[in-house]
Amino acid sequence: MRKKTNAGFSMMNVCRGVIFYTDDKDNKRIYYAAGAKLYCINAITGEPITTFGSKGGIDLHQDLGLNAQHLYVAATSPGIIYKNLIIIGTRVAEEMPAAPGDVLAYDVYTAHLQWIFHTIPHSGESGFNSWKDSTAYLHVGGANAWAGFSMDEEIGIVYVPTGSAVYDFYGGLRLGNNLFVNSLIVLNANNGKEIWHYQTIHHDVWDRDLPTAPALLTLNLNGRKIDAVAQPTKTGYIFLFNRLTGEPIFPIHEQPVPAVSLLKGEMLSTTQPVPVLPVPFVRQSLTKNNLNHLVPHSSYNDIAKRLSCYQSNHMFSPPSEQGTIIFPGFDGGAEWGGPAVDPLTGILYINANEIPWVLKMLPITFKNNNHETMLQAGIRLYQMHCMSCHGATMQGSGNYPSLKHLFQKYELQSFIQFISSGRRMMPFFNNYPLPKKGFSCLCVAFKK
Ligand code: HEC
Structure with a gap:
């Protein structure tokens, strides 16, 4: 195990x-x-x-x-x-x-x-x-x-x-x-x-x-x-x-x-x-x-x-x-x-x-403005850490899979586990820069 x-x-x-x-x-x-x-x-x-x-x-x-x-x-x-x-x-x-x-x-x-x-x-x-x-x-x-x-x-x-x-x-x-x-x-x-x-x-x-x-x-x-x-x-x-x-x-x-x-x-x-x-x-x-x-x-x-x-x-x-x-x-x-x-x-x-x-380049927000909703924070984190590979609308391309309808495939826990560990060419994101709250915000963005 x-x-x-x-x-x-x-x-x-x-x-x-x-x-x-x-x-x-x-x-x-x-x-x-x-x-x-x-x-x-x-x-x-x-x-x-x-x-x-x-x-x-x-x-x-x-x-x-x-x-x-x-x-x-x-x-x-x-x-x-x-x-x-x-x-x-x-x-x-x-x-x-x-x-x-x-x-x-x-x-x-x-x-x-x-x-x-x-x-x-x-x-x-x-x-x-x-x-x-x-x-x-x-x-x-x-x-x-x-x-x-x-x-x-x-x-x-x-x-x-x-x-x-x-x-x-x-x-x-x-x-x-x-x-x-x-x-x-x-x-x-x-x-x-x-x-x-x-x-x-x-x-x-x-x-x-x-x-x-x-x-x-x-x-x-x-x-x-x-x-x-x-x-x-x-x-x-x-x-x-x-x-x-x-x-x-x-x-x-x-x-x-x-x-x-x-x-x-x-x-x-x-x-x-x-x-x-x-x-x-x-x-x-x-x-x-x-x-x-x-x-x-x-x-x-x-x-x-x-x-x-x-x-x-x-x-x-x-x-x-x-x-x-x-x-x-x-x-x-x-x-x-x-x-x-x-x-x-x-x-x-x-x-x-x-x-x-x-x-295609897109303007993105880097900074947490303290008043952002979980959805806004999730989109910000997605743009900062995931978009360059998985695409602006999570559509994926080339070697990078689409992340649309992700939660039809993953339970919350297995999603967190996957992101924390990475797989092959997918890097892992562990604790930092994605703390616990970050995962929850990302989930909101994916479920939107
Ligand atoms: C450097 C490019 C890169 C970045 C950045 C990246 N990914 Fe990935 N991701 C990949 C690749 C490549 C795969 C396919 C992995 C494999 O071969 O199993 C993948 C797979 C995934 C999968 C599995 C999809 C499925 O259908 O099973 C999820 C979920 C995922 N990524 C989420 C994320 C999230 C969330 C972020 C940002 C926090 C992110 N990725 C950032 C390259 C990337």
């Missing part, structure tokens, strides 16, 4: 792999994460290694700062071993409040933290000035490495791809280019010190996380061999760098992009980096010319009419209340799974997604 604890329920969250570790004394261990817990077991017997952390596990919240202790954190990808370190990243919430996406390195035996890299720089750290608000690291979460890492074991370098910061689609509360969001961060695996970094999107408002660990490969460029790193993106680019120095293999141009947002307080970057080569591996804009002519005439006209209502002329069209086509979509390009290289043929294999999405 499952115990009703946070740890027990967070077991329902995704775990995409485990790490096997062995040393010269023939210790054989497996490290795996369930929710925010990182566990260590004997690979032969399956028994917990009780000397690792507290009875064989640690809580990844513990080193993320005071503000993050109650927030959603789940290690969905397995992390990577270097010498006697286990280096691990996390999935965090995509709306505020969200935990920081810091990269953590623990001793494989003692579970003591050996180093931490702040992906949203603290005061005085490199990249700090790319945030207009000097307190951003205290209240903006994300910039997390959820897709896993690549490691050059010989030279002791770990390659860390990061995702977007919260809010995914609105950056008015985090003005600036926002390092190290959507960046390839290259760290000395021994001590977590930065060697070089490259930001693939400035001030992201399209949820364009770097969606895979990069591929390490050796290029043969006009007879010259170069150890390189290839980072594919959701937008269909492959950023190629010299693995050691970070020098781009082909020129990358800062190209002007549509930068006028009509959303209050938003200021977008006027340029975005575009590599000259390799050519993109997916299409990068959706226009009438791309629509399928083979469908019945009425369907074609219907789709063309809908398309004309939205902004769809550019991959970097700003999010809008009118509606913006996001193409390649939130799960576009190389999301996810990871590239593979065949060194014999020199071919890089990448999965390529072309799924357009419509993104």
